[in-house]
Amino acid sequence: MSWAVLLNTDEMSVIMPVLIQQTTLGRKMAKSESKTPIETKSMQTADKAIPMTDEQKFFFDLHGWILLPSVLSTTETKEMRSEVYAGAKQSYDGALQRLLDHPAIVGILSEILSEEPFVRDDCYSFRCEGSFTTIRPPGWSKLERGDMGLPHVVRPPQQANPMRYQVAGEKIFSGLTRVVWELEEVKAGQGGTSFLSGSHKSFFNYGGPDPFRPNISESPWESSMREAMSEYSCPAGSVVIFTESLIHAANDWTNPKNPRCAVFNCYNSVWAQWHKLNLSHEKIKTMPLKRQSLFRGTWAIGGGPSGNHQYSQENRTW
Numbered sequence: 612m613s614w615a616v617l618l619n620t621d622e623m624s625v626i627m628p629v630l631i632q633q634t635t636l637g638r639k640m641a642k643s644e645s646k647t648p649i650e651t652k653s654m655q656t657a658d659k660a661i662p663m664t665d666e667q668k669f670f671f672d673l674h675g676w677i678l679l680p681s682v683l684s685t686t687e688t689k690e691m692r693s694e695v696y697a698g699a700k701q702s703y704d705g706a707l708q709r710l711l712d713h714p715a716i717v718g719i720l721s722e723i724l725s726e727e728p729f730v731r732d733d734c735y736s737f738r739c740e741g742s743f744t745t746i747r748p749p750g751w752s753k754l755e756r757g758d759m760g761l762p763h764v765v766r767p768p769q770q771a772n773p774m775r776y777q778v779a780g781e782k783i784f785s786g787l788t789r790v791v792w793e794l795e796e797v798k799a800g801q802g803g804t805s806f807l808s809g810s811h812k813s814f815f816n817y818g819g820p821d822p823f824r825p826n827i828s829e830s831p832w833e834s835s836m837r838e839a840m841s842e843y844s845c846p847a848g849s850v851v852i853f854t855e856s857l858i859h860a861a862n863d864w865t866n867p868k869n870p871r872c873a874v875f876n877c878y879n880s881v882w883a884q885w886h887k888l889n890l891s892h893e894k895i896k897t898m899p900l901k902r903q904s905l906f907r908g909t910w911a912i913g914g915g916p917s918g919n920h921q922y923s924q925e926n927r928t929w
């Protein structure tokens with residue numbers, strides 16, 4: 612049995628290793644490669660969710676993010692990367708579509724965005740909010756982004772709202788949650804997303820003039836907060852999961868060896884929505900039935916005895 616080390620690294624050192632079973636991930640990925648679930652209409656996608664471990668829960672709660680290295684095989688990574696380089700703007704088509712409900716993230720998202728009674732076989736217990744891809748060549752500047760690379764959150768963690776990170780009854784609710792698939796190698800300090808670990812649970816505001824502002828602009832502590840931020844190194848085919856209640860930022864891509872090529876997918880509770888979905892019914896209908904359920908309507912009670920389990924044109928997120 613071989614093990615991969617799940618590392619949260621900064622430039623100089625390994626902060627904390629968390630073990631995941633590499634053979635399990637490898638076997639399941641090989642299975643998904645051999646099938647083409649995108650073309651089938653089966654209820655189930657090819658693989659079974661891998662449950663979140665207690666160790667992953669501990670570090671996700673502590674830091675607000677975790678990294679799962681080398682989740683995708685080299686072949687799978689190459690295929691998905693070439694789709695992004697060929698112009699894919701979201702992970703809604705081709706091999707990239709498999710990332711939406713990859714077994715390595717399904718167990719984790721079920722744990723941090725749902726409750727046990729709502730976890731079912733015939734639909735996912737969380738929603739997909741949307742997807743985008745990015746290619747950042749060496750020399751790419753964070754100033755190209757609308758937010759100019761300012762550290763930000765969905766809503767300041769001190770404010771009560773349905774997007775926020777919470778823990779109650781020994782249960783995580785991560786709120787708006789981001790899953791980043793890194794399809795090229797990332798080196799700490801050379802342009803991956805950076806995180807102010809623990810800030811998702813901060814009781815105090817980050818010092819700007821407006822407590823409702825979701826970024827740290829005009830905070831006199833900007834440079835000390837940036838210095839305290841963690842970065843990660845990972846091989847191509849790794850995935851980073853973080854709560855959007857965590858202060859995080861985009862950074863200049865300075866790695867001369869390769870561009871950043873990443874897929875950013877966003878998830879939420881089936882009872883909450885932040886982003887308006889820009890995805891056609893025609894596209895959703897090409898997906899396996901269970902994958903379609905990621906885009907069903909955002910509600911819990913009412914709507915007939917069958918409940919909110921299946922996607923349809925009438926029961927979709929807008």
Ligand SMILES: O=C(O)CCC(=O)C(=O)O
Nearest residue numbers: 789803804860861862875
């Ligand atoms: O582009 C990045 O590295 C940061 C992404 C980001 O800000 C987000 O996912 O909310």
